[in-house]
Amino acid sequence: MDVMARIELALESAIKGTEVPGTPPRLAEAMRYSVFPGGHRLRPRLCVAVARACGDDAPELTDAAAASIELLHCASLVHDDLPCFDDASIRRSKPSVHKAFGEPLAVLAGDGLIVLAFDLLARAAAQRPDRLIPLMGVVSRSVGVPSGIIAGQAWECEPQADLSEYHRAKTGALFAGATMAGAAAAGADPTPWRFLGERLGEAYQVADDLRDVAADPEEIGKPVGRDAALGRSSAVRELGIAGSLKRLDELAESAIDSIPACPGQAELQALIRMESRRFLPKDLARAAA
Amino acid sequence: MDVMARIELALESAIKGTEVPGTPPRLAEAMRYSVFPGGHRLRPRLCVAVARACGDDAPELTDAAAASIELLHCASLVHDDLPCFDDASIRRSKPSVHKAFGEPLAVLAGDGLIVLAFDLLARAAAQRPDRLIPLMGVVSRSVGVPSGIIAGQAWECEPQADLSEYHRAKTGALFAGATMAGAAAAGADPTPWRFLGERLGEAYQVADDLRDVAADPEEIGKPVGRDAALGRSSAVRELGIAGSLKRLDELAESAIDSIPACPGQAELQALIRMESRRFLPKDLARAAA
Numbered sequence: 001m002d003v004m005a006r007i008e009l010a011l012e013s014a015i016k017g018t019e020v021p022g023t024p025p026r027l028a029e030a031m032r033y034s035v036f037p038g039g040h041r042l043r044p045r046l047c048v049a050v051a052r053a054c055g056d057d058a059p060e061l062t063d064a065a066a067a068s069i070e071l072l073h074c075a076s077l078v079h080d081d082l083p084c085f086d087d088a089s090i091r092r093s094k095p096s097v098h099k100a101f102g103e104p105l106a107v108l109a110g111d112g113l114i115v116l117a118f119d120l121l122a123r124a125a126a127q128r129p130d131r132l133i134p135l136m137g138v139v140s141r142s143v144g145v146p147s148g149i150i151a152g153q154a155w156e157c158e159p160q161a162d163l164s165e166y167h168r169a170k171t172g173a174l175f176a177g178a179t180m181a182g183a184a185a186a187g188a189d190p191t192p193w194r195f196l197g198e199r200l201g202e203a204y205q206v207a208d209d210l211r212d213v214a215a216d217p218e219e220i221g222k223p224v225g226r227d228a229a230l231g232r233s234s235a236v237r238e239l240g241i242a243g244s245l246k247r248l249d250e251l252a253e254s255a256i257d258s259i260p261a262c263p264g265q266a267e268l269q270a271l272i273r274m275e276s277r278r279f280l281p282k283d284l285a286r287a288a289a
Numbered sequence: 290m291d292v293m294a295r296i297e298l299a300l301e302s303a304i305k306g307t308e309v310p311g312t313p314p315r316l317a318e319a320m321r322y323s324v325f326p327g328g329h330r331l332r333p334r335l336c337v338a339v340a341r342a343c344g345d346d347a348p349e350l351t352d353a354a355a356a357s358i359e360l361l362h363c364a365s366l367v368h369d370d371l372p373c374f375d376d377a378s379i380r381r382s383k384p385s386v387h388k389a390f391g392e393p394l395a396v397l398a399g400d401g402l403i404v405l406a407f408d409l410l411a412r413a414a415a416q417r418p419d420r421l422i423p424l425m426g427v428v429s430r431s432v433g434v435p436s437g438i439i440a441g442q443a444w445e446c447e448p449q450a451d452l453s454e455y456h457r458a459k460t461g462a463l464f465a466g467a468t469m470a471g472a473a474a475a476g477a478d479p480t481p482w483r484f485l486g487e488r489l490g491e492a493y494q495v496a497d498d499l500r501d502v503a504a505d506p507e508e509i510g511k512p513v514g515r516d517a518a519l520g521r522s523s524a525v526r527e528l529g530i531a532g533s534l535k536r537l538d539e540l541a542e543s544a545i546d547s548i549p550a551c552p553g554q555a556e557l558q559a560l561i562r563m564e565s566r567r568f569l570p571k572d573l574a575r576a577a578a
Contacts, residue, residue: 018433018434018435020435021435022435022436022440022454023434023435023436023440024440024443024444024446024447024450025447026443026446026447027434027439027440027443027446028434028435031434075400079396079397079400082396084391084392084393084396085393085396102373102446103373104373104374104442104443104445104446105443105446107368107371107373107374107396108368108439108442108443108446110400111364111368111399111400111403111439112433112434112439112440112443114400114403114404115403115429115432115433115434115437115439116429116433116434118407118425118429119425119426119429119430119433121425122421122422122425122426122429123422123426125422126422129418129419129421129422130418132411132418132421132422132425133411133412133414133415133418133421136407136408136410136411136421136425137408137411137412140404140405140407140408140411141408143404144307144401144404144405144408145307145312145316145317145320145401145404145405146307146309146310146311146312146317147311147312148404150316150397150400150401150404151311151312151313151316151401153393153397154313154315154316154393154394154397154401155313156393157313157315157316157391157393157394157397158313158314158315161313165311
């Protein structure tokens with residue numbers, strides 16, 4: 001099956017499991033709205049790609065790992081969009097969850113997605129109980145405290161923040177969670193896969209900064225020019241557009257070079273080379289091709 | 290070791306694990322503030338009591354289960370106190386988390402505590418990996434969707450709510466999670482332990498309604514008279530004070546009668562009989578003695 005179809009199916013089945021008699025209907029609706037329709041599903045696709053490169057001998061567990069990473073990503077978007085943080089009205093080309101359902105349901109939908117992510121892992125591990133502990137370990141580290149995406153977001157509340165720590169936690173952590181969870185789901189040691197995820201997370205951050213100055217808002221489904229408006233640090237502010245494109249290439253190359261020896265190493269290298277161009281806004285990708 | 294000391298130690302060790310270099314300091318502070326000083330720690334004490342009745346042959350896992358239940362309880366208090374829900378200024382006799390740290394850190398501290406709860410279970414299961422799946426199952430069901438405390442809170446956002454469903458999910462679910470997690474941590478089948486938790490949750494709800502009309506705010510660490518002020522349904526409104534006290538006794542008796550056969554059955558029965566009086570505000574407990 002096509003990777004994207006596989007991921008959508010796993011997410012659909014996870015969300016479907018919450019839409020049962022007894023669930024408050026508006027909460028179920030808000031949770032589905034938070035997850036569908038999705039964005040590029042970069043993190044779960046990366047998770048599946050790594051699991052495949054490692055043999056993917058427990059595809060149900062791979063699917064659960066990928067869906068779990070994406071649910072946690074969606075939860076973080078819903079909470080980060082809240083009025084007390086970014087106060088974002090638009091996400092993925094539609095009203096943000098709190099705009100559509102109100103703040104209480106946005107808080108609860110995010111909470112519910114976090115719990116669902118862990119529940120999913122435990123249920124899928126029935127056939128491979130020995131893989132649950134390492135899988136839970138990498139997933140919880142990628143979202144929690146001290147260095148997951150929740151900690152990353154919390155750096156925005158500190159009077160002083162270490163910017164590289166902030167970006168590593170806010171973006172890199174869940175990309176590293178994706179590669180490591182893919183490896184753990186396939187029974188491989190997740191540790192050597194951390195660097196690949198962290199580098200791709202950094203590349204994504206640079207590409208996101210480029211999109212913020214150079215993309216069409218319709219293309220990316222959210223407003224542009226936010227970094228400059230909010231005085232945020234950004235690769236483009238630091239390196240310019242050409243410098244940022246060069247940095248993106250270097251990051252992608254060092255990510256590719258780091259891929260550990262595994263049955264599907266060559267294919268994964270080719271895939272990541274191809275995909276790293278897709279992070280870019282269309283005009284820049286054409287210009288850089 | 291005394292049960293209360295055991296629980297405080299498990300919670301202290303969990304929170305300590307987040308206070309490491311790399312954690313945003315204000316987030317770490319807000320998480321500690323959310324958990325300490327605690328309330329009565331009813332749910333984790335119940336969890337440990339059930340594990341002990343079942344033999345408690347993996348005390349580290351019992352401690353993790355109890356701490357995990359309490360962390361999830363604390364997370365729900367922090368999120369439920371937010372301005373978009375109860376807008377509570379005082380909790381456990383001090384400013385609520387969002388009053389002390391601001392809304393962003395209250396959202397993130399709650400999120401962080403949820404992730405920490407699951408992380409704790411996975412780490413403690415290293416010696417007993419076969420128990421992790423049932424344990425995760427009961428814990429995630431007690432907080433998540435369709436019928437955990439998150440769903441319970443979400444009933445407040447519905448135009449129409451089934452009140453018994455609301456109370457069962459909002460309060461009963463985590464008490465049932467506590468009894469079932471205690472059993473699962475000790476390697477027993479958690480299912481027969483659900484009823485005990487649900488009944489005690491219901492009893493707690495009745496006692497809470499009584500406290501809301503009859504307690505001293507200093508005694509319970511939060512304002513009283515909220516149910517009447519907010520037009521909430523309440524056992525006291527339905528049954529009066531005497532009727533509510535009678536209902537509380539019935540619930541405690543049926544809870545005690547439901548305790549499954551296990552090595553520590555008699556002790557657990559005696560403990561719950563004694564403790565069920567402690568739910569009450571002091572004056573009423575004296576009057577009912």
